[in-house]
Amino acid sequence: MVNCEECGHNMASVHLTKIENNEVTAVHLCEECAKGKGISIAIDPEKFGLASMPIPMQQAIAAMQPQAPSKPVLVCQSCGTNQDEFDKTGRLGCASCYGAFREQIDKIQLRFSDTLAYKGKMYSRGTCSEDETFLREELCRAVKGENFELAASIRDRIKRIARNPEAN
Amino acid sequence: MIPASVLPAWLSGTDPEQIVVSSRIRLARNLASHFFPDRSIPAERMRVFSEISSAAASLPAFAEMTCCNMVDLSAQRRQLLLERRAASRKLVEGSGDRGTISTDNAALSLLVNEEDHIRIQAIGPGLCALDLWEHADNADTELGDKLEYAFEPSRGFLTSCPTNAGTGLRASFLMHLPALALTGALDQVLAGAGQLGFAVRGFFGEGSDAVGHYFQISNRAGCGMSEDDFIHETALLASRMTDYERSARTKLFNDAGEELAEKVWRSIGILLYARSLTLREFLSLSSCLRLGVAAGIVPDLTVEFLNRLMLSSFPAHLELAAGESFSSENADRVRAAMISKALSEII
Numbered sequence: 001m002v003n004c005e006e007c008g009h010n011m012a013s014v015h016l017t018k019i020e021n022n023e024v025t026a027v028h029l030c031e032e033c034a035k036g037k038g039i040s041i042a043i044d045p046e047k048f049g050l051a052s053m054p055i056p057m058q059q060a061i062a063a064m065q066p067q068a069p070s071k072p073v074l075v076c077q078s079c080g081t082n083q084d085e086f087d088k089t090g091r092l093g094c095a096s097c098y099g100a101f102r103e104q105i106d107k108i109q110l111r112f113s114d115t116l117a118y119k120g121k122m123y124s125r126g127t128c129s130e131d132e133t134f135l136r137e138e139l140c141r142a143v144k145g146e147n148f149e150l151a152a153s154i155r156d157r158i159k160r161i162a163r164n165p166e167a168n
Numbered sequence: 169m170i171p172a173s174v175l176p177a178w179l180s181g182t183d184p185e186q187i188v189v190s191s192r193i194r195l196a197r198n199l200a201s202h203f204f205p206d207r208s209i210p211a212e213r214m215r216v217f218s219e220i221s222s223a224a225a226s227l228p229a230f231a232e233m234t235c236c237n238m239v240d241l242s243a244q245r246r247q248l249l250l251e252r253r254a255a256s257r258k259l260v261e262g263s264g265d266r267g268t269i270s271t272d273n274a275a276l277s278l279l280v281n282e283e284d285h286i287r288i289q290a291i292g293p294g295l296c297a298l299d300l301w302e303h304a305d306n307a308d309t310e311l312g313d314k315l316e317y318a319f320e321p322s323r324g325f326l327t328s329c330p331t332n333a334g335t336g337l338r339a340s341f342l343m344h345l346p347a348l349a350l351t352g353a354l355d356q357v358l359a360g361a362g363q364l365g366f367a368v369r370g371f372f373g374e375g376s377d378a379v380g381h382y383f384q385i386s387n388r389a390g391c392g393m394s395e396d397d398f399i400h401e402t403a404l405l406a407s408r409m410t411d412y413e414r415s416a417r418t419k420l421f422n423d424a425g426e427e428l429a430e431k432v433w434r435s436i437g438i439l440l441y442a443r444s445l446t447l448r449e450f451l452s453l454s455s456c457l458r459l460g461v462a463a464g465i466v467p468d469l470t471v472e473f474l475n476r477l478m479l480s481s482f483p484a485h486l487e488l489a490a491g492e493s494f495s496s497e498n499a500d501r502v503r504a505a506m507i508s509k510a511l512s513e514i515i
């Protein structure tokens with residue numbers, strides 16, 4: 001948490017990047033001082049059109065970089081965990097990752113076990129899907145709080161549910 | 169020094185031999201409808217925590233339990249849970265909504281939003297893994313009725329780390345192996361355990377090193393065998409290592425009894441008169457004292473006393489007893505004074 005650079009006592013909730021004479025500086029202001037400077041920050045998520053939310057510039061540029069044309073990159077369609085992340089951390093992001101990274105998971109399990117067969121206790125209860133209403137509420141909250149990185153990731157999750165209802 | 173009545177279950181053993189100090193059964197579970205904790209957003213962690221704690225609150229098995237969110241606890245309180253083994257290092261050092269639902273003596277705990285949404289763990293003194301499995305299994309069945317676990321019939325329970333997937337079970341045993349260390353056979357025994365496919369860790373589990381000749385051994389795989397078989401195999405290793413340690417002790421007592429007694433009494437001398445003791449120093453000196461108890465070298469000393477002394481020496485317990493927090497140098501002085509006082513009362 002940073003204090004407002006203008007008044008010095010309120011919590012800064014508006015974070016701007018200022019470019020002057022080729023120098024990039026970050027400016028942190030509270031809502032009041034931002035208004036005083038004529039910076040409008042009111043966002044109504046209803047009217048805002050969540051799907052058209054601007055992607056942070058850096059991400060947009062990163063997305064335009066040509067992908068290395070080697071092997072196809074596996075991505076979990078449900079949580080977005082990709083091959084790189086899985087290789088680096090050894091951790092999966094959700095239950096659906098077990099479908100996305102099946103072959104690799106089998107190999108890992110066979111390092112410690114002779115067989116992949118499951119011989120443990122049984123469990124029966126239906127699985128349920130991601131809670132879209134909950135995610136939409138959180139998206140609104142993230143946008144209101146100007147937490148755009150978080151908002152972008154939640155929006156991706158909502159998109160994946162729409163695209164791929166079976167994956168959950 | 170801490171009274172015996174507040175010792176956690178895993179330190180409540182009184183067997184003077186104490187080669188297997190404690191047993192632990194852990195089951196990893198996740199909720200089907202949420203991303204695994206490391207992937208989930210803060211509000212989702214909060215929601216998972218409340219779903220799990222309200223499910224637990226409605227179940228008889230958890231009636232006596234206290235729910236702690238790490239976010240609400242001071243660093244000292246979190247450390248206290250770690251020292252009692254009601255929490256793990258990852259849980260204590262993590263961020264966001266996460267915590268424990270646990271009995272006072274930490275015999276049964278749920279670790280929430282650690283690496284997985286739920287880790288059910290049962291801990292007890294000595295070699296008692298099958299009883300612990302029964303407790304953990306019952307708690308798991310009850311909880312699984314209220315919640316929706318991520319489960320595939322062909323793969324079993326799905327976990328954040330694929331090596332846990334399947335049963336999600338880890339059976340582990342905290343072993344005290346001083347005689348193997350003193351006779352130089354320890355490395356070979358531990359390497360053997362590794363070659364048989366078991367994991368060997370230090371006192372506080374993952375990432376901790378070997379101090380005071382304590383080691384935790386556990387199974388590695390999650391699939392390919394039933395829970396019972398995993399437990400039997402790991403318990404079999406624990407009892408085989410117990411046999412090795414036992415024969416090393418016999419050899420030591422017979423061939424080098426005088427030297428051992430000298431070593432034990434010198435350790436007592438340091439513990440009685442040192443003005444400053446690190447936890448590490450204390451653990452390695454008390455390791456020698458434990459061996460002295462097993463050999464009957466110091467008749468007034470009991471395992472119960474040493475267990476109370478050990479818990480009282482841990483940083484958060486030390487601070488709690490004193491009602492203030494210390495720098496590490498001060499903690500070393502306070503620890504030395506506490507140990508000296510407690511020992512001088514019985515010796």
Ligand SMILES: [Zn+2]
Nearest residue numbers: 004007030033
């Ligand atoms: Zn201001």
Ligand SMILES: [Zn+2]
Nearest residue numbers: 076079094097
């Ligand atoms: Zn996934």
